[in-house]
Amino acid sequence: MLLPVAPLIDSRRSDNDVGMDMDMDMDTGVGNRLLMDPYYIDDPVLEDSPFGRQAVLDILDSVLDLIPISPRLERLGEILAKSQFEGWAHESDSKDNLYTWEQLQSVIQASDKEIMGWLKEHHACLIGGHWRLFKRRFMFDILREILSTMNALGMEPNSVDSESICTEIESDTPETESGIASWMVKHCIVSFSEDAAPSAGTNPDHYCLSAKKVSTFMGVHLLSSTERGHRWRLQDFLLKWNELLQEHFNADLKHLAGEHILENDRGMDKNPQQYIRYFSKSQLPLDAAARFTALFEVKPKWDAPEIRPFLRDLVLDEKKLDILLLKHARSVKQPGGGVVYNSRVIK
Numbered sequence: 001m002l003l004p005v006a007p008l009i010d011s012r013r014s015d016n017d018v019g020m021d022m023d024m025d026m027d028t029g030v031g032n033r034l035l036m037d038p039y040y041i042d043d044p045v046l047e048d049s050p051f052g053r054q055a056v057l058d059i060l061d062s063v064l065d066l067i068p069i070s071p072r073l074e075r076l077g078e079i080l081a082k083s084q085f086e087g088w089a090h091e092s093d094s095k096d097n098l099y100t101w102e103q104l105q106s107v108i109q110a111s112d113k114e115i116m117g118w119l120k121e122h123h124a125c126l127i128g129g130h131w132r133l134f135k136r137r138f139m140f141d142i143l144r145e146i147l148s149t150m151n152a153l154g155m156e157p158n159s160v161d162s163e164s165i166c167t168e169i170e171s172d173t174p175e176t177e178s179g180i181a182s183w184m185v186k187h188c189i190v191s192f193s194e195d196a197a198p199s200a201g202t203n204p205d206h207y208c209l210s211a212k213k214v215s216t217f218m219g220v221h222l223l224s225s226t227e228r229g230h231r232w233r234l235q236d237f238l239l240k241w242n243e244l245l246q247e248h249f250n251a252d253l254k255h256l257a258g259e260h261i262l263e264n265d266r267g268m269d270k271n272p273q274q275y276i277r278y279f280s281k282s283q284l285p286l287d288a289a290a291r292f293t294a295l296f297e298v299k300p301k302w303d304a305p306e307i308r309p310f311l312r313d314l315v316l317d318e319k320k321l322d323i324l325l326l327k328h329a330r331s332v333k334q335p336g337g338g339v340v341y342n343s344r345v346i347k
Helices: 015-026 028-036 044-048 074-083 101-107 112-121 136-153 162-172 182-191 211-224 234-245 288-298 304-310 318-328
Strands: 002-004 063-065 125-127 130-132 231-233 260-266 272-278 301-303 329-333 339-343
Touching: 074 101, 074 112, 074 130, 101 112, 136 162, 136 182, 136 211, 162 182, 211 234, 211 272, 231 234, 234 272, 288 304, 288 318, 288 339, 301 304, 304 318, 304 339, 318 329
Parallel strands: none
Antiparallel strands: 002 063, 125 130, 231 272, 260 272, 301 339, 329 339
16 A cells, blocks of 8 residues: 655745735735635636646655554553453452553554454453453463363363353352352353354354363463473473373374474483473564574574474564565575574674
8 A cells, every 4th residue: 555755845934935924914815815724826717727726735756655564462461461360369459450442452553353363362351341361370270170070071172061061160169269250161161162153053052172272271381380490301291281181182292382492402311302491482572683583592403393483473474484584594404304494693
């Protein structure tokens, strides 16, 4: 889309201009008309023009070229992190740092669709007219209760009866003891389900849990915990991750793309071991050059499938991602196939 740009020209007035203003003030008719309309032209010939009394002010020979850019959604995480919800027992009367939908629209540089997409992706909830994020640990406790109750009731992930789950959890652990209310459980089930609408004839209270959403949340929660200093032996991590999923889903590292790096090291027995470490793209700089610098400081060489998830939030599509890689990284083709990227900066 092209927009014309009209340059602002500084008009330098001469002594004759000042004298002319004085003369016009003497003639109240013409002077007042000029004061009301600075572009008024006193030319009888223009009376017959189909365009009326109009004048060419300038010739525009430059344009603004509007190009799409990535939405600035990182600000959402910053402002909503200050008011995370973890149950009514931890609530205060203060309304500071609470945002309505209209307030989010006014402070976030993104479309309504992009803002709502971010809120859904991060399992945000509308509580008392304000959009809130659940505290990660609190959301983890709710989701773990849901998976355990599904086991007790013999439910499959593709047909979760939300009403039965809510009733069972409320009867086993009342809200007064656990701090978990039925509406919180229902929100968690809906938030971690597939986005597709239920087919005709399907019970609206039945949901299909998303393997990607549930596995990603459980995996990131486990990996980001300080229990092992953010670093696990890969085999131990996969075992513990599968335990949290309670046999409803299988742990898959593709669900943690952009949230981890793999490291090869020697264990206590001096044998080669593979480790997994928490490393999230959300903690990296938004500037492209700084992002690449941070990545190559952590690892001097990156395989193509490994580095791409850490860059997708900087571009709009895969084509732009390829251009970004060509600009900031040096690619080396491997004999067995595939591409490895390293820094263009020579140290």
